[in-house]
Amino acid sequence: MLVFSAILPHSPLLIPSIGKENIKKLQKTIEAIKILRQDFESTRPDLVIVLTSHGDIYPEAFSINTLPEYKVNFGEFGDFQTNQVYKGDIGFINRFKEQVESSMSLSLKSLTDIDYATAVPLIYLAENYxxxxxxxxxxxxxxxxxxxxxxxxxxxxIYREDKRVAIIASAELSHKLTPKAPAGFSPNAKEFDKKIIQLLKQKKVESILNLDKAMVEDAAECGLRSILIMLGVIKNMNYDFQVLNYESPFGIGHLVAEFKLK
Ligand SMILES: [Zn+2]
Known part of the structure; x- marks a missing residue:
């Protein structure tokens, strides 16, 4: 059964050894993630599905990194100390692959290192549990x-398994919120972030599906597709969408939110 579902940001700056001084500007995000962490711990998941927007993306297929064990590697950010290891659920992946084989385009791959968008939310949520x-x-x-x-x-x-399952959409909203933003500035970026959050609150899935592609492109988000998969998972379930924090100290929209299942 599904026990926990949330949207978390994945800025590497959230990791103290990488963010250093910058981490001060992300305090509200961190506080919000800590609240989520309490929910995460209390639901005691056996399996955590992470919908990530980085790593190897295959344009024509959904893909799952399939290994008995994965490592965190922040070497690209100059951090060689963080070295968490997470176990993979090959059984679940194989059963899912069999389930969707004839109807969906799904590829399996094997990459020892998980990408940072998978690692950052996991490091925070799984600090204790x-x-x-x-x-x-x-x-x-x-x-x-x-x-x-x-x-x-x-x-x-998820519901075929006798497991408690958590699902995380690792996502950032627009990367163009301020003139110094990493993807440049777009005057429509703020409106885009506001709109996504509003539509999630109102559970207007159809409107999200029909978002103007040019507007989405212009916002330079990374995670709308992760959120759409999440919306498929919780479709027809009874939930409240709770925003714990939204801020953009570096011109990127960091959203911390929970689909609180009733
Ligand atoms: Zn990203």
């Missing part, structure tokens, strides 16, 4: 509808 396996899933560039369908199939897989 570590008794779970993980399944890191990359979205594709197939249609939004297919992402929703993929999520629905994932839900079926």
């Amino acid at each position: 570590k008794n779970f396996k993980i399944v890191p899933i990359n979205y594709s560039f197939l249609s939004y509808e297919q992402h929703l369908k993929f999520g629905e199939a994932l839900k079926e897989a």
Whole structure:
């Protein structure tokens, strides 16, 4: 059964050894993640599915990193101390692959290091409670509808298992919120972030599916597709969408939110 579902940001600056001084500017985000962490710990998941927007993305297929063990590697950020290890759930992945093989485009891959968008939320949530396996899933560039369908199939897989499952959409909203933002500035970026949050609160999935592609492109987000898979998973479930924090100290929209299941 599904016991926990949330949207978390994945800025590497959230890791103290990488963020250093900058971490002060992310305090509200960190406080919000700590609140989420309490919920995460109290639900005691056996399996944590991470929907990530980095690492190897195959445009024509959803893909799952399939290994018995993964390592965190922040070498690209000059951090050689952080070295968490997480166990993979190959059984779940194989059963899911079998389930969707004839109806969906899904590829399995094997990468020893998990990407940072998988690692950052996990490091925060699993600071104390570590008794779970993980399944890191990359979205594709197939249609939004297919992402929703993929999520629905994932839900079926989750409820077939005798496991307590947490799902995390690792996502950042617009990367163009300020003139100094990493992807440049867009005057429409703020409006985009506001709109996404509002539509999530109002549970207007259809409106998210119909978002203007040019507007999404212009916002330079990384995670809308992760969120769409999540919406497929929780479709028809009774939940409240609770925003714990939203801020953009570096011109990137960091959203911490929980789909609080009732
Ligand atoms: Zn990102």
